[in-house]
Amino acid sequence: MNWDDLRVFLAVARAEGLSGAAKTLRLDPATAGRRIARLERSLGAVLFAKSPQGYALTEAGQRLLPRAEAAEAALAEGRAETAGAGGERLSGTLRIGAPDGCANYLLPQVCAQIGAAHPDLDIQILALPRVVNLSRREADLAITVSPPATQRLRAEKLSDYHLSLAASRDWLAAHGAPDGPEALKGARMIGYIPDMIFDAELDYLAGFGVTRVPLASNAVSVQLNLARAGAGLAIVHDFALPAAPDLVRVLPDRVRLTRAFWLVSHAGPRDARLDRFATLLRDGMRAEIARLEASVA
Template structure:
């Protein structure tokens, strides 16, 4: 079985699109289609089912996926060993999936500093307000806000972090005072779209007794900009507060919440020293960045 064909197969399986796979591989879609057809002819089975949503793996495709991922892992491990990456710097491409809070306010600085020490690395951050499918290799690793309990995954806790109800000092000067949680009823609330909360750990407002959101988005970044622009009150990450000097905490003794970040990888990657080293470095730097920014807020 040709590795180049398997590489194309993995790209289509992960992106669920011929055109997206072609862009990622930097080849034309017709070549991708020919490679998949050749692989299906060789295996004697249809590997994908096409639908309006894109290309989905068939049962035969899902079985091949596991073997293709193992082949890819073995190839990467071999490349790392030949390159002598034991005590030297890290190199190659690593993709991190993350919810947009950590992707906006923590990972940019952390990854830039890691790259300063490892100039041969290529780091990609995929910021999406949803869970990542590591079995389909949408990312090499993912930062999550809860620990997965199913699947062949390596899960390590990175750090606790905190969130607090906040608004701009300007907003608070223009609106009625907030002396208790009951006073929140007279204010415009910013938060998640209720039916698009992809993890129960993100249901912050319910925890402080707010049941109505006037400005809602599935994006932490949009919520942050609403609050920082003086549009209302919202629960913000403490590590995001230093990014806007006019933000003030509201009733911190009653509205401060504690959550945790986890770093999640596929179990098959435990053999890859390169990813092991990067995961350890990323966890250490994330933990330090959370402590630093929470100390500034």
């Protein structure tokens, strides 16, 4: 199995189509399509169901996805270990803006690893419960939960991530688990302050018909700590659960959401230093999400 073909497979799966994947890989869509066809022939299986809406993974594609992500993570770890050993080290200051869940539970590990390989680089993490404004130069790069609508910015899909319903063991012992997703409408829920949800992708509870949030915060870390304190049920990032071992996933087969992180940069002339840092950040983020989510699967 050819890693270059697997790399194309991952890009198509993440972009849900050839055009987005080709843009990420800097290939033309026809080349990306030929790579997918070659991989399918080598495996003797159809990996994508193609439709006017895009490319959706088949059962065979779903089985291949975690193995391809594991190979990607292993390569990313190898790159991180050797970064700076044979090439020029990064230096200066770079600032990343990110929503606070990503900033709290993913970026510290990723940036620590990059910083160890590039000791002359100063990395600043701007954690905000809103979209970081690159146009006002608040940061050099931003991580968002949906791609920007403006053409003045460049966006690359970083990785899917997952969220689960969770509560503390003490809360579950006292109140019991809900019978199903429909029971969340009457449950004591923890979530975002409704009028401070800055992206529709974060309106997790609306899909379950929840209209009242008795305990709310604009910060993911506060929501997590409310759940740890036994305040109720919360929708929690799977990658944050290893930091809260006292929380238990509830209805894991019936309540599991999928969202995505996007890496956003200015659409102006390419900056080689920023591009190199973005590559390290992308590889590190994908590896860290895969590692943390695997520990709670």
